[in-house]
Amino acid sequence: MNTFRKHVIQPIIDCWSLIVGLKITGKYFCKPLITVHYPREVIDSENLSTYGGHVELIGKPKDPATPKCISCMMCVTNCPSGCLTVVKSKAPKPTADQEAAWKAAEEAGEKVEKPKAPKNPAKFIYDYTKCSLCGTCIENCPAKSLRFSNNIYWVATSRAEMKIDLLARLKGQAAEVSAPAHAPKSEASAPAEKEA
Numbered sequence: 001m002n003t004f005r006k007h008v009i010q011p012i013i014d015c016w017s018l019i020v021g022l023k024i025t026g027k028y029f030c031k032p033l034i035t036v037h038y039p040r041e042v043i044d045s046e047n048l049s050t051y052g053g054h055v056e057l058i059g060k061p062k063d064p065a066t067p068k069c070i071s072c073m074m075c076v077t078n079c080p081s082g083c084l085t086v087v088k089s090k091a092p093k094p095t096a097d098q099e100a101a102w103k104a105a106e107e108a109g110e111k112v113e114k115p116k117a118p119k120n121p122a123k124f125i126y127d128y129t130k131c132s133l134c135g136t137c138i139e140n141c142p143a144k145s146l147r148f149s150n151n152i153y154w155v156a157t158s159r160a161e162m163k164i165d166l167l168a169r170l171k172g173q174a175a176e177v178s179a180p181a182h183a184p185k186s187e188a189s190a191p192a193e194k195e196a
Contacts (some may be wrong), residue, residue: 052148054128055084055137057170065174067167068145070119075137075146083130084137087123091115121167128162 057067071088092115094102102112138146156162 048150048152051150051152052133052135053151053154054131054133054149054164055126055146055166056149056173057124057166058145058147059170059174064177065171067120067124067170068143069121069124069141070143070145071121072142074140074142078136078140080134080136081130081132083127085123085125085127086121089118089120089122091117124166126164126166128156128164129159 057069060066060068069086071086073086073088076084076086094114102114105112133148135148138148
């Protein structure tokens with residue numbers, strides 16, 4: 001029985017695994033290439049959607065300059081490379097008058113609501129030199145405030161430039177988005193001036 005298995009059944013099993021492997025190879029061999037041979041080929045918007053650059057913050061829909069981040073520190077905790085640094089915002093310091101008013105209210109037996117710290121981070125620093133682009137921070141963010149950037153032309157000439165302040169970057173992106181909204185108004189007023 002062992003010789004039958006060795007000489008008849010095992011070659012059939014080996015051939016079957018070879019056929020399955022060739023089927024997978026043939027399937028991907030016939031598909032179009034995904035890789036763009038830059039600069040010989042032009043990069044179009046279809047290729048940009050699949051590009052994953054460094055990590056960046058996502059702004060709130062109504063206020064794009066403010067991140068959706070709630071400073072829960074899940075990204076920092078789960079990052080295997082330790083490339084993220086998040087500093088939580090602190091509550092504003094009360095003035096002497098406010099403290100006196102709170103103390104008087106507490107002595108009177110009233111409930112005092114002191115201001116809480118905002119949820120937005122005070123600092124959000126990303127060290128691209130340490131990042132392995134694994135996406136663990138993106139997957140573990142409960143507020144869905146992180147994503148991979150699509151900026152394929154970003155260049156850094158030193159290690160210091162690769163430590164990115166993501167809050168400043170988000171504010172810059174929001175300013176760029178709002179700036180073109182004002183440009184068409186000035187272009188529309190220019191033809192009216194020429195006609196007059």
